[in-house]
Amino acid sequence: MSTDVNPLGKALIRLAILIFLFIISPISLTIAFKAIKLYPEGLAHWFAILFLIFAGVLLIFTIFFAFKTFSKISKAIFNK
Numbered sequence: 001m002s003t004d005v006n007p008l009g010k011a012l013i014r015l016a017i018l019i020f021l022f023i024i025s026p027i028s029l030t031i032a033f034k035a036i037k038l039y040p041e042g043l044a045h046w047f048a049i050l051f052l053i054f055a056g057v058l059l060i061f062t063i064f065f066a067f068k069t070f071s072k073i074s075k076a077i078f079n080k
Helices: 005-038 043-078
Strands: none
Touching: 005 043
């Protein structure tokens, strides 16, 4: 049983993207909550809410992408 190198290389690239998403997702969520606190009313408040929604969707996508990435890594290592 040997490791298939092509899918493993692609999976490691996905892992690098995932690490970037792990950094960006919580930071964007924190910025969105601080923006909502800073701008309690007006147009900037609505932009902060839109950014909060975007950050939440990004966080959910990051979790989904993590499961898919680890699945691809395990398939590349164990040749399934």
